[in-house]
Amino acid sequence: MDAVATLDGAVDDDVTHTTTGAPPHRYDARLARRLETKWQDYWEDHRTFWVPNPSGPLSGGFAEVADRPKLYVLDMFPYPSGAGLHVGHPLGYIGTDVYARFQRMAGRNVLHAMGYDAFGLPAEQYALQTGQHPRVTTEQNIANMRRQLRALGLGHDPRRGVATTDLHYYRWTQWIFLQIFNRWYDDDADRARPIAELIDQFESGARAPAGPANPEGRTWRDLDERAQRRVVDAWRLAYREMAPVNWSPALGTVLANEEVNAEGRSERGNHPVYRRPLEQWMLRITKYADRLLADLDLLTWPEPIKVMQRNWIGRSTGASIRFPVTSRDEVIEVFTTRPDTVFGATYLVLAPEHPLVDVLAPEAWAGPQAGEPDVPASWWGGADAVGRPRTAVGRYREEVSRCTELERQAEDREKTGVFIGAYARNPVNGALLPIFAADYVLMGYGTGAIMAVPGEDQRDWDFATALGLPILRTVQPPASFDGEAYTGDGPAINSGFLDGLAIADAKQRVIEWLEAHDAGAGATTYKLRDWLFSRQRYWGEPFPIVYGDDGLPRALPDSMLPVELPELDEFEPRVDGGADAPPEPPLARAEQWVEVTLDLGDGPQRYQRETNTMPQWAGSCWYYLRYLDPTNETHLVDPAVDRYWMTGEAGGGVDLYVGGVEHAVLHLLYARFWHKILFDLGYVSTEEPFHRLFNQGTIEATAFRDTRGFYVEASTVEEREGGFWLDGEPVTREFGKMGKSLRNAVSPDDIYRDYGADTLRLYEMFMGPLDASRPWSTADIIGMHRFLQRVWRNVVDEESGAVRVADAPADVETRRLLHRAIAAVRDDMTQLKFNTAIARLTELNNRLTQVVADGGAAPREIVEPLVLMLAPLTPHLAEELWSRLGHPESLAYMPFPEADAAELVDATVEIVVQVDGKARGRLQVPAAASDGDLEAAARAEPRVAALLADRTVRRVVVVPGRLVNFVLG
């Protein structure tokens, strides 16, 4: 494990940036570290950042803050990595801390806490590497991270810092799963409802027990008890399904689609991923697709993030159209966004794994029937498959499965496919359409089948061209347009029904026709898939589910929670069998735990526990609710406490949520989904969990590669002769996100040691706007350190340590500068523009430095507000100065300075005088000067007068308070 940043027992001798001959009371790293430790201890001892709830066990002290508006500031749940922090990690944490401290001083009751997302794959893998139990390494890592964050001086309420691995926490994660399991989605009411109400509807006959578990469409009474339970299970929001899943042998688990990258490898570790069928837990997030989409409008989120979520949900509207097959009593249902082009369909395509392919493809093709054209050899995909669709399809599937994902998605890849020996009829005109299996149609989207319209779809065009299929345009392209599909608008042609209509009208007309003739209907489809929710891992939440002899899942009652994760000596996934071996969850090895005798209402019986565990996303889906009420044993969160902290602007939710853009889709979509379920069930009061989202940028740094292309430790590289060298070998410089993989991490420990935490905080906030990525430059830190040194020196005598401030009033100019700074800093802090806030404070302090250099002492009237304004940014230094200025209490709750409006109004203003738009002079004029006075004063300015002499002024533009512009003829 890396060295831990600790300020306890600071060793002064190793402080490199402390000058031996410097004055004894200079603000340097040694002094900074000493007072940082002092104030961190003070805040802890005085419970400075304990924030009260309106009721319940954490409500002590609420009466004093009851009149303050609440503010909930949240950081994305950190994962306690074994490698420790680098300076890129705390950027967002510092930002929220500055904001929270500012708002606390500005009169808000601020909730800010930090917990740990401690289950999951990396913990398990780290434990495997170090040969220790994940519980041990996780606890060590959390302790390490707590220490590193404490050293930053973050003002968190320590009572609320839950970890997902706490039994008291994951008990509630399991409880939420049970809530989901025991609900179904009522499309009519558009909300989740108790499963008992579904059963009532089945029993009363109000609703048919339809679904995949009842393919024959029997009535409820015709089903035996087991069949009834299977029907109900298939309606639940948490259901099991045999599904093709992303199986990673190297990780020993199944991954969600979202965790697999475009190359078909795992996001985590870049291991190969294989598709294989497996019975899995799924959460029916697709039922919430419309609400997840629509409610984005309630949120104050960065627009790109909303766009990503919209794209991920991928709502498309169009029509489903039914094409009857000629050879059998089957119908192929397709989804299209362009129903208007149905007259241009010249063939149909099924995804290779579409179940109808097996049904429709005969062993031997009977040859062309009446009205059918002959079939070219190229349609069969090989000479030996001519006339034998089943052979052709079988071989085609084999070819497709051999392709890697990368090959499959290659852009210029030629379209392939085979004829399955069957035809369908176009419902609108009776045209005979050959049916193909081709992998450019995906089983996972729409119905897994399309009508191909090569005239108006480029993919269909490519396929039609490759296999010699006819192309018919049904939208008139521009005159010169040729050689590709036309997707633009234009009048419909070649239909005899829609001709002349624009696309939108034609679509509507076709949908009406389809619905009237029972051949299809308007339809909506989504890219979003249901959430694959089980993992074959050890280090996760066990499901509160057992199986009886019938093999069907049974929910445990709340009274049997938590289902504790059993101790296991061996928790590695079994990968011996390779990619084809069935994955075996590690928990299956805990036989004593798996086999249980329980009374679930019908007497003690033998059951087997579910051995999958939940994905890491589960714990991070609701932690922000537990921060509110971390010790509640009877409720997930007390309703009154939830209402107090979560009620806010439209949709409600956390007031400010700061985190990385990498969670734009997965975490933020899953958490919204769970929140909406909890809302439907009445456990939370708001539609949305996070009202305002802010993405902090990443910290980047130079990285270096050696001649073999491997990254080398950046801190060991030397620069000379215009090049970069390591051990005499040349290395090449790159630039990228700071981290382990590029070997360019800078530890905060080093920065604390050389400058102190306040300087690190200040530097990270000064580097640029919080939402921009910025390059780390250790050399630049000194600027912020100097600034703090000057602030200190302006208040504290470096030789004696005595405070030296003047109680006499400040001069007029300095006071005006102060009030302008206050107004600007307040504004900047509200908008998270800390970089410009710091610039304003620097200006103010530079002014103080002038005053001191001119032989005066810094006026208390200026110093105290300056210290208060610095407090959110550099709290240790500010507390120390505040205390030395004679204030016995922490400034954490001191009112933030307010600008005096009178001081912001200028008696005179400087205006610019332009001639032909070029600045030629400037004037001090009374702020209230009239336009005429301004023009007259401007004309009188000597330089301007000279330029205007003998010239015709064609026009005069006067902008009060800004400028006068003379436009010459």
Place this chain on the structure above:
RNA sequence: GGGCGAGUGGCGGAAUUGGCAGACGCGCAGGAUUCAGGUUCCUGUGUCCGCAAGGACAUGGGGGUUCAAGUCCCCCCUCGCCCACCA
């Protein structure tokens, strides 16, 4: 291929939203303090011409709107991120 975002001094970045481009900091130069060094202090610092006063040119490139453009519009270039056969 599609979508979104960004290009400002040697560097990180400001710019009241159309009104003095370069705040603040780094770096650099000169000076002070120091035996010395700088992690201290002061002064200067967009580029070019000029001793100076001053002038010209400057916000990726080109065009446009405007009294006035880093900011608005059109075209192009470069970089970054996201999605990617989604019918």
